[in-house]
Amino acid sequence: MSSAYRELKERAWEANLEIPRRGLAIYTFGNVSAFDAALGVVAIKPSGVDYDYLKPDDMVVVDLEGRVVESALRPSSDTRTHLVLYRAFKGLGGIAHTHSTYATGWAQACRPIPILGTTHADHLSEDVPCTELMSPEAVQADYETETGNQILACFQNRNPRHVPMVLVAGHGPFTWGETPEKAVYHAVVLEELARMAFVTCSVQPNAARLPDHLIRKHFERKHGKDAYYGQSEPHPK
Numbered sequence: 001m002s003s004a005y006r007e008l009k010e011r012a013w014e015a016n017l018e019i020p021r022r023g024l025a026i027y028t029f030g031n032v033s034a035f036d037a038a039l040g041v042v043a044i045k046p047s048g049v050d051y052d053y054l055k056p057d058d059m060v061v062v063d064l065e066g067r068v069v070e071s072a073l074r075p076s077s078d079t080r081t082h083l084v085l086y087r088a089f090k091g092l093g094g095i096a097h098t099h100s101t102y103a104t105g106w107a108q109a110c111r112p113i114p115i116l117g118t119t120h121a122d123h124l125s126e127d128v129p130c131t132e133l134m135s136p137e138a139v140q141a142d143y144e145t146e147t148g149n150q151i152l153a154c155f156q157n158r159n160p161r162h163v164p165m166v167l168v169a170g171h172g173p174f175t176w177g178e179t180p181e182k183a184v185y186h187a188v189v190l191e192e193l194a195r196m197a198f199v200t201c202s203v204q205p206n207a208a209r210l211p212d213h214l215i216r217k218h219f220e221r222k223h224g225k226d227a228y229y230g231q232s233e234p235h236p237k
Contacts, residue, residue, distance in 0.1 A: 005043060005070055008036050009059035012043035015094060015180035016059075020051045022188050024098040027051075031076040032096045034180040035086050040064055044082060046073035077144065084148025085176060089160045094180030096187040099172050102194035106130070107167035113190075113197045115210050120193050121218035123186075128193060129154050130167040147171070162223075165190045 003009065012034040019030045028051070033044035043059045060075035062068055064083055068075065076082075082095045098104075106113050106128075113128035115121060131150040138146040151166050151174060164186045165175040173194075175186035200207050221228055 003070060005036075005039070005041065005061045006056075008034050008039070008041070008043045009061065010056045011180055012045070012059045013054065013056040015096070015184050016045045016054060017051060018181075018184045019096070019098060019187075022184070022191075024100040024187055024191060026099075030096070030098040031078055031082075032094065032180055032184060033076075033079075033082045034094050035092060037093075041069055042079075042082060042086060044079055045076050046071065047076050049073070078147075080142065080144035081148040081151075081174070084145055085151065085174070088148075088152055089155075089176065091161065091178060092176050092183075093178045094183035095174065095176045096180070096183040097172065097174050098187050098191070100187065100191040100194070102198050103167065103173040103191050104171075105198065106194050107172050108170060110169040112167070113194050114201075114207075115215060116197055116200050116207055117210055118214060118218045119196060121210060121215045122222055123189050123193070123219075124163050124165070125215050125219040126158075126163065128165055128167060128190065129158065129163065131169050133169045 012032060015032040019025050024030060028048050031045040033042050035042050041061050041063055043061050046058050046060050049058055058073060060068060060071035060073055062075055062079060064087055066080055066083055078097050085095055086092055110130060110133060112130045115127050131154045134146060134150060147168060150168060154166055164177055167173055173190050175183050175190055177183040177186055
Protein backbone atom coordinates (compact mmCIF):
# COMPACT_ATOMS: atom_id res chain seq x y z
CA MET A 1 0.00 0.00 0.00
CA SER A 2 1.52 3.33 -1.05
CA SER A 3 -0.57 6.09 0.42
CA ALA A 4 -0.35 9.15 2.65
CA TYR A 5 -3.06 7.45 4.68
CA ARG A 6 -1.36 4.04 4.96
CA GLU A 7 -1.02 3.96 8.76
CA LEU A 8 -4.56 5.22 9.32
CA LYS A 9 -6.03 2.65 6.93
CA GLU A 10 -4.08 -0.19 8.52
CA ARG A 11 -5.24 0.80 12.01
CA ALA A 12 -8.82 0.99 10.81
CA TRP A 13 -8.47 -2.41 9.14
CA GLU A 14 -7.01 -4.05 12.26
CA ALA A 15 -9.73 -2.55 14.43
CA ASN A 16 -12.46 -3.79 12.07
CA LEU A 17 -11.06 -7.33 12.22
CA GLU A 18 -11.57 -7.27 15.99
CA ILE A 19 -15.34 -7.08 15.44
CA PRO A 20 -15.73 -10.71 14.24
CA ARG A 21 -12.83 -11.91 16.43
CA ARG A 22 -14.70 -10.72 19.50
CA GLY A 23 -18.05 -12.04 18.32
CA LEU A 24 -19.57 -8.57 18.01
CA ALA A 25 -21.08 -9.02 14.54
CA ILE A 26 -21.52 -11.53 11.72
CA TYR A 27 -20.98 -11.34 7.96
CA THR A 28 -20.79 -7.66 6.97
CA PHE A 29 -22.52 -6.19 10.04
CA GLY A 30 -20.84 -3.37 11.95
CA ASN A 31 -17.92 -1.04 11.27
CA VAL A 32 -15.03 0.79 12.88
CA SER A 33 -13.51 4.10 11.84
CA ALA A 34 -10.18 5.74 12.67
CA PHE A 35 -9.74 9.53 12.73
CA ASP A 36 -6.57 11.52 12.08
CA ALA A 37 -7.26 15.01 13.43
CA ALA A 38 -4.08 16.47 11.94
CA LEU A 39 -5.02 15.34 8.44
CA GLY A 40 -8.74 15.91 8.98
CA VAL A 41 -9.70 12.51 7.54
CA VAL A 42 -11.43 9.33 8.64
CA ALA A 43 -10.70 5.78 7.46
CA ILE A 44 -13.72 3.49 7.67
CA LYS A 45 -14.83 0.05 6.56
CA PRO A 46 -16.33 -0.12 3.06
CA SER A 47 -20.02 -0.88 2.79
CA GLY A 48 -21.08 -4.52 2.51
CA VAL A 49 -17.62 -6.12 2.45
CA ASP A 50 -17.28 -9.37 4.40
CA TYR A 51 -14.66 -9.30 7.16
CA ASP A 52 -13.12 -12.51 5.77
CA TYR A 53 -12.12 -10.68 2.60
CA LEU A 54 -11.34 -7.25 4.03
CA LYS A 55 -7.91 -5.77 3.22
CA PRO A 56 -6.15 -2.59 4.38
CA ASP A 57 -6.43 -1.15 0.87
CA ASP A 58 -10.21 -1.53 1.09
CA MET A 59 -10.53 1.07 3.85
CA VAL A 60 -12.25 4.19 2.57
CA VAL A 61 -10.77 7.57 3.50
CA VAL A 62 -13.22 10.47 3.75
CA ASP A 63 -13.00 14.03 5.01
CA LEU A 64 -15.22 15.37 7.79
CA GLU A 65 -17.84 16.39 5.25
CA GLY A 66 -18.06 12.83 3.93
CA ARG A 67 -16.25 13.41 0.63
CA VAL A 68 -14.23 10.38 -0.46
CA VAL A 69 -10.53 11.24 -0.42
CA GLU A 70 -9.14 7.83 -1.31
CA SER A 71 -10.85 4.59 -2.40
CA ALA A 72 -12.65 2.96 -5.26
CA LEU A 73 -15.22 1.56 -2.83
CA ARG A 74 -18.21 3.13 -1.12
CA PRO A 75 -17.78 3.86 2.58
CA SER A 76 -19.94 2.25 5.25
CA SER A 77 -23.57 3.35 5.18
CA ASP A 78 -23.03 4.53 8.79
CA THR A 79 -20.25 6.96 7.81
CA ARG A 80 -22.31 10.10 8.31
CA THR A 81 -23.18 8.98 11.86
CA HIS A 82 -19.46 8.66 12.63
CA LEU A 83 -18.77 12.09 11.16
CA VAL A 84 -21.44 13.77 13.30
CA LEU A 85 -19.73 12.37 16.39
CA TYR A 86 -16.21 13.30 15.30
CA ARG A 87 -17.30 16.87 14.66
CA ALA A 88 -19.11 17.17 18.01
CA PHE A 89 -17.01 15.09 20.44
CA LYS A 90 -13.49 16.48 20.52
CA GLY A 91 -10.62 14.12 21.23
CA LEU A 92 -12.05 11.03 19.57
CA GLY A 93 -9.72 8.87 17.51
CA GLY A 94 -12.03 5.96 16.78
CA ILE A 95 -15.70 4.93 16.67
CA ALA A 96 -17.16 1.42 16.57
CA HIS A 97 -20.67 0.34 15.64
CA THR A 98 -21.63 -3.29 16.19
CA HIS A 99 -24.68 -5.50 16.23
CA SER A 100 -23.56 -7.47 19.29
CA THR A 101 -26.40 -9.62 20.56
CA TYR A 102 -27.01 -8.46 24.13
CA ALA A 103 -26.31 -4.76 23.61
CA THR A 104 -28.55 -4.77 20.55
CA GLY A 105 -31.22 -6.57 22.56
CA TRP A 106 -31.30 -3.74 25.09
CA ALA A 107 -31.34 -1.21 22.24
CA GLN A 108 -34.28 -2.98 20.61
CA ALA A 109 -36.09 -2.90 23.95
CA CYS A 110 -35.33 0.86 24.02
CA ARG A 111 -33.91 0.47 27.52
CA PRO A 112 -30.75 1.85 29.10
CA ILE A 113 -28.53 -0.82 30.64
CA PRO A 114 -28.85 -0.35 34.42
CA ILE A 115 -25.76 -0.14 36.58
CA LEU A 116 -26.25 -3.23 38.73
CA GLY A 117 -22.74 -4.24 39.76
CA THR A 118 -19.14 -3.24 40.20
CA THR A 119 -18.01 -4.51 36.79
CA HIS A 120 -20.25 -1.88 35.22
CA ALA A 121 -19.04 0.76 37.72
CA ASP A 122 -15.42 -0.01 36.82
CA HIS A 123 -16.12 1.48 33.38
CA LEU A 124 -18.78 4.16 33.84
CA SER A 125 -20.64 5.64 36.76
CA GLU A 126 -24.14 5.59 35.30
CA ASP A 127 -26.46 3.46 33.21
CA VAL A 128 -25.47 2.92 29.60
CA PRO A 129 -27.76 5.50 28.00
CA CYS A 130 -30.27 4.79 25.25
CA THR A 131 -31.47 7.38 22.76
CA GLU A 132 -35.07 8.15 21.92
CA LEU A 133 -36.61 6.34 18.97
CA MET A 134 -36.19 8.25 15.73
CA SER A 135 -39.23 10.13 14.50
CA PRO A 136 -40.80 9.44 11.08
CA GLU A 137 -39.69 12.90 9.95
CA ALA A 138 -36.05 12.19 10.86
CA VAL A 139 -36.16 8.82 9.08
CA GLN A 140 -37.31 10.58 5.91
CA ALA A 141 -34.49 13.11 6.18
CA ASP A 142 -30.79 12.12 6.22
CA TYR A 143 -31.18 8.94 8.25
CA GLU A 144 -27.52 8.36 9.16
CA THR A 145 -26.95 12.00 10.08
CA GLU A 146 -30.10 11.94 12.17
CA THR A 147 -28.78 8.84 13.96
CA GLY A 148 -25.77 10.92 14.97
CA ASN A 149 -28.08 13.73 16.05
CA GLN A 150 -30.01 11.27 18.23
CA ILE A 151 -26.79 10.44 20.02
CA LEU A 152 -25.89 14.12 20.45
CA ALA A 153 -29.33 14.79 21.95
CA CYS A 154 -28.76 11.93 24.40
CA PHE A 155 -25.42 13.48 25.43
CA GLN A 156 -26.57 17.05 26.03
CA ASN A 157 -25.89 16.58 29.74
CA ARG A 158 -23.28 13.82 29.53
CA ASN A 159 -19.54 13.81 29.05
CA PRO A 160 -18.64 11.47 26.15
CA ARG A 161 -15.20 10.93 27.70
CA HIS A 162 -16.80 9.51 30.85
CA VAL A 163 -19.54 7.64 28.96
CA PRO A 164 -17.89 6.24 25.81
CA MET A 165 -20.90 4.21 24.70
CA VAL A 166 -24.56 4.51 23.79
CA LEU A 167 -27.49 2.44 22.58
CA VAL A 168 -29.42 3.82 19.64
CA ALA A 169 -33.04 2.84 20.27
CA GLY A 170 -34.27 0.13 17.94
CA HIS A 171 -30.87 -0.05 16.25
CA GLY A 172 -27.76 -0.98 18.21
CA PRO A 173 -24.63 0.21 20.04
CA PHE A 174 -22.02 2.82 19.20
CA THR A 175 -18.81 3.20 21.19
CA TRP A 176 -15.79 5.46 20.89
CA GLY A 177 -12.39 6.30 22.32
CA GLU A 178 -9.13 8.16 21.84
CA THR A 179 -8.07 5.45 19.36
CA PRO A 180 -9.88 2.94 17.13
CA GLU A 181 -8.49 0.19 19.36
CA LYS A 182 -10.06 1.81 22.42
CA ALA A 183 -13.38 2.19 20.59
CA VAL A 184 -13.45 -1.57 19.96
CA TYR A 185 -12.40 -2.23 23.56
CA HIS A 186 -15.43 -0.25 24.71
CA ALA A 187 -17.64 -2.23 22.33
CA VAL A 188 -16.42 -5.48 23.91
CA VAL A 189 -16.97 -4.08 27.41
CA LEU A 190 -20.44 -2.84 26.49
CA GLU A 191 -21.47 -6.27 25.23
CA GLU A 192 -20.28 -7.88 28.47
CA LEU A 193 -22.14 -5.32 30.60
CA ALA A 194 -25.28 -5.92 28.53
CA ARG A 195 -24.97 -9.68 28.97
CA MET A 196 -24.39 -9.43 32.72
CA ALA A 197 -27.37 -7.09 33.13
CA PHE A 198 -29.57 -9.45 31.11
CA VAL A 199 -28.57 -12.39 33.32
CA THR A 200 -29.10 -10.37 36.50
CA CYS A 201 -32.55 -9.19 35.42
CA SER A 202 -33.46 -12.76 34.42
CA VAL A 203 -32.47 -14.08 37.85
CA GLN A 204 -33.94 -11.13 39.76
CA PRO A 205 -36.33 -8.93 37.73
CA ASN A 206 -36.42 -6.40 40.57
CA ALA A 207 -32.66 -6.22 41.01
CA ALA A 208 -31.66 -2.96 42.68
CA ARG A 209 -29.24 -0.41 41.29
CA LEU A 210 -25.77 -0.62 42.78
CA PRO A 211 -25.51 1.83 45.71
CA ASP A 212 -23.79 5.13 44.94
CA HIS A 213 -20.91 4.60 47.38
CA LEU A 214 -19.89 1.42 45.53
CA ILE A 215 -20.32 3.07 42.13
CA ARG A 216 -18.06 5.97 43.10
CA LYS A 217 -15.41 3.71 44.64
CA HIS A 218 -15.11 1.44 41.63
CA PHE A 219 -15.22 4.23 39.07
CA GLU A 220 -12.75 6.49 40.90
CA ARG A 221 -10.18 3.78 41.58
CA LYS A 222 -9.81 3.34 37.81
CA HIS A 223 -10.63 6.80 36.47
CA GLY A 224 -10.32 9.31 39.32
CA LYS A 225 -7.43 11.69 40.02
CA ASP A 226 -6.05 9.24 42.61
CA ALA A 227 -6.68 6.11 40.52
CA TYR A 228 -4.63 3.13 41.63
CA TYR A 229 -5.89 0.30 39.38
CA GLY A 230 -3.24 -1.20 37.06
CA GLN A 231 0.44 -0.29 36.72
CA SER A 232 2.12 3.11 36.55
CA GLU A 233 4.21 1.84 33.63
CA PRO A 234 2.95 -0.37 30.77
CA HIS A 235 3.60 -4.05 31.44
CA PRO A 236 5.82 -5.67 28.76
CA LYS A 237 3.92 -8.06 26.50
